[in-house]
Amino acid sequence: MSLVNQYLRSKELYTKALTLIPGGVNSPVRAFKGVGGTPVFIKSANGAYISDEDGNSYIDYVGAWGPMILGHAHPKISSALKAQIDLGIAYGAPTALEVSLAEKICALMPSIELVRLVNSGTEATMSAIRVARGFTGREKVIKFEGGYHGHVDSLLVKAGSGALTFGFPDSAGIPSATAAETFVLPYNNEMALSLMFEKYGHEIACVIVEPVAGNMNCVPPVDGFLQKLRRITSQYGSLLIFDEVMTGFRVALGGAQSVYDVKPDLTTLGKVIGGGLPIGAFGGRKDIMSMLAPIGPVYQAGTLSGNPLAVTAGLVMLEEISQPGFYSQLAKQTQKLLLGLKARADAASIPFSYTQVGGMFGCYFNDERNIQSYEQVMKTDVATFQKYYHLMLDQGVYFAPSAYEAGFMSAAHGDGEIEKTLNAAESAFAQLHS
Numbered sequence: 001m002s003l004v005n006q007y008l009r010s011k012e013l014y015t016k017a018l019t020l021i022p023g024g025v026n027s028p029v030r031a032f033k034g035v036g037g038t039p040v041f042i043k044s045a046n047g048a049y050i051s052d053e054d055g056n057s058y059i060d061y062v063g064a065w066g067p068m069i070l071g072h073a074h075p076k077i078s079s080a081l082k083a084q085i086d087l088g089i090a091y092g093a094p095t096a097l098e099v100s101l102a103e104k105i106c107a108l109m110p111s112i113e114l115v116r117l118v119n120s121g122t123e124a125t126m127s128a129i130r131v132a133r134g135f136t137g138r139e140k141v142i143k144f145e146g147g148y149h150g151h152v153d154s155l156l157v158k159a160g161s162g163a164l165t166f167g168f169p170d171s172a173g174i175p176s177a178t179a180a181e182t183f184v185l186p187y188n189n190e191m192a193l194s195l196m197f198e199k200y201g202h203e204i205a206c207v208i209v210e211p212v213a214g215n216m217n218c219v220p221p222v223d224g225f226l227q228k229l230r231r232i233t234s235q236y237g238s239l240l241i242f243d244e245v246m247t248g249f250r251v252a253l254g255g256a257q258s259v260y261d262v263k264p265d266l267t268t269l270g271k272v273i274g275g276g277l278p279i280g281a282f283g284g285r286k287d288i289m290s291m292l293a294p295i296g297p298v299y300q301a302g303t304l305s306g307n308p309l310a311v312t313a314g315l316v317m318l319e320e321i322s323q324p325g326f327y328s329q330l331a332k333q334t335q336k337l338l339l340g341l342k343a344r345a346d347a348a349s350i351p352f353s354y355t356q357v358g359g360m361f362g363c364y365f366n367d368e369r370n371i372q373s374y375e376q377v378m379k380t381d382v383a384t385f386q387k388y389y390h391l392m393l394d395q396g397v398y399f400a401p402s403a404y405e406a407g408f409m410s411a412a413h414g415d416g417e418i419e420k421t422l423n424a425a426e427s428a429f430a431q432l433h434s
């Protein structure tokens with residue numbers, strides 16, 4: 001659990017990457033700007049562990065930002081992929097595989113009657129918004145502060161995580177006319193929602209929400225919030241989109257919509273459904289999804305959509321996570337980790353709180369007892385998190401390199417990994433005082 005070789009090779013690679021790739025990374029949060037220092041460059045991964053270019057090994061609580069819920073290099077996914085590779089890796093034509101995946105998704109999430117596969121979560125939300133506008137004939141969209149729905153122009157307004165980490169909630173390069181079509185409301189605030197609908201209800205095409213906010217750390221919905229969203233959108237003829245790119249097949253087999261028993265009109269998926277390969281999906285009510293080309297007037301397409309490799313990984317993934325007891329075990333392990341961290345933080349008198357829904361969690365260096373809002377998330381002590389982050393990294397524990405990202409448990413994290421993590425945390429908490 002100690003570093004064999006510091007981060008020499010990672011530093012070398014980062015220096016070179018900076019000359020070739022903007023910021024040295026292909027997705028901003030990876031650059032470690034949220035914690036300082038040099039990002040570690042990963043060479044391989046197995047089970048609960050990832051290993052870097054310097055030969056250091058880490059217990060991984062990022063899991064590729066959610067998809068690796070079975071752990072890395074899962075043997076069944078690996079062998080299915082190897083077999084598929086020999087059959088060809090892209091055809092640009094329909095396959096039996098994608099029919100099976102669609103069937104599975106529709107069976108596991110009954111609100112989804114028709115589903116279309118895309119290549120990323122961003123594509124899924126972008127397309128879902130387009131369908132919602134096409135179906136309702138309206139243009140305005142409501143999202144929530146700190147909610148991230150991919151880097152879609154109209155949704156990059158007060159978006160969480162990456163944007164929060166870099167301190168600019170809105171991206172440059174987005175036409176003001178596009179941004180003006182998006183209303184941003186405080187998450188978990190029923191009053192603000194009512195006021196907005198009273199004023200603009202009949203112009204609202206859709207509300208898009210992460211049913212458990214996972215891109216401003218992890219903030220579960222308060223009792224009644226999602227139900228209120230369901231009622232008010234139905235009342236005004238607006239569509240309700242659950243962005244379950246993160247929560248789908250992560251918080252429960254049926255997603256957050258099964259946990260909170262709310263049926264959205266449309267759902268977006270990604271991350272877990274591709275088992276680590278690039279994939280996304282959006283689906284929902286048959287009458288709405290029938291707006292899509294080639295049967296309807298809303299255009300949407302993708303050269304590699306339904307890619308046989310991604311779909312193969314997704315099929316094995318959904319089969320594995322459908323095993324009885326999978327999610328109760330995942331939630332139990334997650335809780336074990338969080339209770340352990342809390343106990344050790346308390347013992348060291350470090351202000352610490354946490355949230356959990358199934359296999360996703362949030363840790364906060366603050367005294368807030370019940371984290372429900374963006375404001376409370378903002379009260380986390382970022383400087384303490386940054387110190388803690390590096391103390392954990394140096395002991396072989398890899399968390400997301402930002403105080404505003406959620407954490408992810410996998411089925412490969414056993415009691416041994418959790419104990420090692422807690423021992424490392426105990427030592428880190430002790431050093432935070434000095």
Ligand SMILES: *Cc1c(COP(=O)(O)O)cnc(C)c1O
Binds near residue numbers: 120148243246270
């Ligand atoms: C990750 C994420 C997205 C974007 O997915 P990409 O595959 O990165 O484009 C959208 N919505 C939510 C809730 C996410 O967590």
